[in-house]
Amino acid sequence: MMIDGSTLTALWGAVILSGVYHGVNPGMGWPLAVSAGLMDGRHRAMLKAIGALAFGHLLAMLAILLPFSMMTALIHWETELRVGAGALVIAAGVYLLINRRHPRFLARVAPSRLVLWSFLAAMAHGAGLMLVPIYLGICSADLADAGHEAARDLMGQNIASAFFVAFAHTLAMTVAGGVIAAAIYFYFGLKFLSRTWFNLDLVWAFSLILVGCFGVYLALYGH
Amino acid sequence: MTLRPDPTFHATAQLAMQAPVENHGFVVMLSPDGAQPDGIAVVDLNPRSESYGTIVHKLLMPNRGDEFHHFGWNACSSSLSPLSGHAFLERRYLIVPGIRSSRIYVIDTKDPMDLKIHKIIEPEEVFAKTGYSRPHTIHCGPEGIYVSTLGGGGVDGMDGPPGIFIMDCETFEVIGRYEMDRGKQDKHYDFWWNLPQDYMVSSEWGLPPQFENGIVPEDLLSNKYGHSIHFWDLRRRKNIQTIDFGENYQMALEIRPAHDPKKSYGFCGVVVDTTNLQGAIFTWWRGEDGTWQSKKTITIDPRPEDPANLPPLLQGFGAVPPLITDIDLSLDDRYLYVACWGLGEMRQYDVSDPMNPFLAGKVELGGIARRTKHPGGGDFAFGPQMVEISRDGKRVYWTNSLYSTWDNQFYPGQEGGQMVMAHVGESGGLTLDRDFYVNFPKGHRAHQIRLEGGDCSTDSFCYPNV
Numbered sequence: 001m002m003i004d005g006s007t008l009t010a011l012w013g014a015v016i017l018s019g020v021y022h023g024v025n026p027g028m029g030w031p032l033a034v035s036a037g038l039m040d041g042r043h044r045a046m047l048k049a050i051g052a053l054a055f056g057h058l059l060a061m062l063a064i065l066l067p068f069s070m071m072t073a074l075i076h077w078e079t080e081l082r083v084g085a086g087a088l089v090i091a092a093g094v095y096l097l098i099n100r101r102h103p104r105f106l107a108r109v110a111p112s113r114l115v116l117w118s119f120l121a122a123m124a125h126g127a128g129l130m131l132v133p134i135y136l137g138i139c140s141a142d143l144a145d146a147g148h149e150a151a152r153d154l155m156g157q158n159i160a161s162a163f164f165v166a167f168a169h170t171l172a173m174t175v176a177g178g179v180i181a182a183a184i185y186f187y188f189g190l191k192f193l194s195r196t197w198f199n200l201d202l203v204w205a206f207s208l209i210l211v212g213c214f215g216v217y218l219a220l221y222g223h
Numbered sequence: 224m225t226l227r228p229d230p231t232f233h234a235t236a237q238l239a240m241q242a243p244v245e246n247h248g249f250v251v252m253l254s255p256d257g258a259q260p261d262g263i264a265v266v267d268l269n270p271r272s273e274s275y276g277t278i279v280h281k282l283l284m285p286n287r288g289d290e291f292h293h294f295g296w297n298a299c300s301s302s303l304s305p306l307s308g309h310a311f312l313e314r315r316y317l318i319v320p321g322i323r324s325s326r327i328y329v330i331d332t333k334d335p336m337d338l339k340i341h342k343i344i345e346p347e348e349v350f351a352k353t354g355y356s357r358p359h360t361i362h363c364g365p366e367g368i369y370v371s372t373l374g375g376g377g378v379d380g381m382d383g384p385p386g387i388f389i390m391d392c393e394t395f396e397v398i399g400r401y402e403m404d405r406g407k408q409d410k411h412y413d414f415w416w417n418l419p420q421d422y423m424v425s426s427e428w429g430l431p432p433q434f435e436n437g438i439v440p441e442d443l444l445s446n447k448y449g450h451s452i453h454f455w456d457l458r459r460r461k462n463i464q465t466i467d468f469g470e471n472y473q474m475a476l477e478i479r480p481a482h483d484p485k486k487s488y489g490f491c492g493v494v495v496d497t498t499n500l501q502g503a504i505f506t507w508w509r510g511e512d513g514t515w516q517s518k519k520t521i522t523i524d525p526r527p528e529d530p531a532n533l534p535p536l537l538q539g540f541g542a543v544p545p546l547i548t549d550i551d552l553s554l555d556d557r558y559l560y561v562a563c564w565g566l567g568e569m570r571q572y573d574v575s576d577p578m579n580p581f582l583a584g585k586v587e588l589g590g591i592a593r594r595t596k597h598p599g600g601g602d603f604a605f606g607p608q609m610v611e612i613s614r615d616g617k618r619v620y621w622t623n624s625l626y627s628t629w630d631n632q633f634y635p636g637q638e639g640g641q642m643v644m645a646h647v648g649e650s651g652g653l654t655l656d657r658d659f660y661v662n663f664p665k666g667h668r669a670h671q672i673r674l675e676g677g678d679c680s681t682d683s684f685c686y687p688n689v
Contacts, residue, residue, distance in 0.1 A: 027308070027310065032306065035304070035686050038485070038687045039687055102308035106306070107365035107367075108366065109306070110459070117306065121305075190235050191238055193686070194227075194303060197227065197228050198226060199225060199226045201311075
């Protein structure tokens with residue numbers, strides 16, 4: 001067990017960084033908060049929309065992380081689980097590389113249902129999956145830290161970690177997206193919307209593959 | 224798929240008005256008797272160009288008898304909403320339906336001087352996948368490309384009501400019907416929406432036997448054409464309210480919502496009031512209680528005329544009805560342009576207060592029993608019809624044909640396709656440009672105009688003006 005403090009810091013850094021990455025991407029929703037604020041003519045509407053987007057995103061992260069936190073109870077299968085999770089994330093990235101089409105059902109969600117939209121958008125793009133290898137790395141570091149305790153305690157700890165990871169990630173995302181939304185709303189104006197929007201589809205897919213590979217590597221050679 | 228959003232996509236109508244002006248326009252060329260194929264003409268609109276105001280390129284179709292009418296872009300500013308999930312489409316393809324053949328052409332405009340047919344959707348595919356026929360208005364929106372149709376299934380288009388179907392915005396596959404609950408809607412014409420407010424409005428012309436072989440006077444006088452507009456929950460695909468203007472308001476055609484999505488109102492033009500031959504514009508809006516309301520806010524009177532000067536269809540009335548066949552709203556939501564195809568007038572109404580519009584400008588051209596010539600000296604067949612406004616609101620373009628068989632009934636013996644342009648004054652007013660006069664090649668009439676980079680009846684904006 002050689003996961004040291006710096007690895008753990010790096011993993012938490014990745015949680016935050018992936019949150020910022022999701023947050024600045026217009027496709028994950030911040031323009032909807034600007035729109036809501038302007039449509040309503042009140043700042044509060046923008047804040048409410050940011051909150052709704054954040055909540056939906058958080059639910060999507062938990063929906064992915066919690067099942068994995070259950071599986072970490074199988075400590076004897078830890079390496080296999082982490083390799084499998086990494087492979088799953090790689091597969092999702094490859095799928096998004098090949099299938100570049102955005103799911104049409106997302107367009108059926110009414111603009112007033114931002115929690116649902118944010119949840120579905122994150123799920124459809126595998127935003128939660130991106131966190132899985134990082135999360136499992138953190139669980140493994142915790143395991144190393146704590147030594148062999150009873151599986152039940154470990155699972156409780158891992159569930160708590162899932163919440164921490166999801167919260168930290170969503171907080172980073174919300175702050176990043178919220179800052180951009182507020183900057184556009186208060187200072188720069190909507191002409192910056194199209195100027196700051198880049199097609200990240202490929203980058204996104206490759207990020208998934210990269211994170212997946214990293215997860216597999218960490219599982220096999222991290223200790 | 225591009226790396227950046229298409230530069231012709233704008234978050235707000237305001238930004239679209241400040242964008243570079245149009246350099247060329249695409250105009251439908253219609254062979255009224257099917258002797259030649261229909262086509263798309265590219266008109267040079269750059270005043271600094273040597274070929275300004277002329278047709279610089281044409282693309283004719285491989286089939287005849289399609290009857291081109293309306294058409295639209297594959298993508299517009301509506302792509303800039305994350306809700307649609309396709310921000311990186313290009314405004315590149317024109318979706319051009321034949322309303323007689325039900326065939327749909329997808330035309331690549333990447334090089335406007337070298338248009339290419341990208342895809343042809345044969346009528347059988349439209350029939351099989353939608354049960355609709357006679358595709359008409361095109362809008363790009365959240366789920367892809369929406370196409371309104373004028374006919375249902377069967378040879379005469381009477382098997383079931385017409386409606387809207389959806390096409391994939393990348394592959395141009397016909398996906399299927401839009402409606403999940405159409406309520407009272409049983410006829411169709413135009414539709415448009417407000418995307419952030421999530422509503423759609425649709426209108427009614429008539430069923431195929433009522434227009435394909437000409438207007439049916441008995442049906443008109445017994446008020447059998449459409450006279451209702453329908454409000455829809457856009458994403459639930461459900462008709463939530465139908466407003467009947469009254470059965471005498473025959474043919475409720477163009478739907479023009481305010482471009483600023485913060486506003487919850489719009490306009491609808493009615494061709495003729497059968498009680499007095501007036502033309503009418505209704506303003507519709509969402510009331511305090513959330514239900515939709517409407518009120519007649521503009522009327523245009525018929526002009527008395529010696530029956531000897533009138534086509535047989537109108538001789539019994541001794542008057543020329545205005546025949547409001549198209550309306551278009553400038554991007555600043557200030558001016559509503561009203562084509563009076565019968566009178567031979569293009570009117571400009573100030574609709575800053577949508578409940579109290581007033582006439583701000585007017586131009587006379589063509590017209591039944593009038594035939595006003597263009598100031599440049601050219602003839603103008605029929606009357607002012609399909610109108611399109613430049614994004615900056617300074618230039619108004621229009622053509623002259625309504626629909627092949629109807630042209631022949633209201634203007635027997637006339638022929639020709641013309642496109643003209645008028646300048647808009649700083650504080651309103653409309654003046655025809657005497658040098659801008661595009662005469663279409665013999666055998667082709669002119670119908671809808673689409674401007675490069677979008678125009679005032681294309682783009683749906685997802686963010687309010689600030």
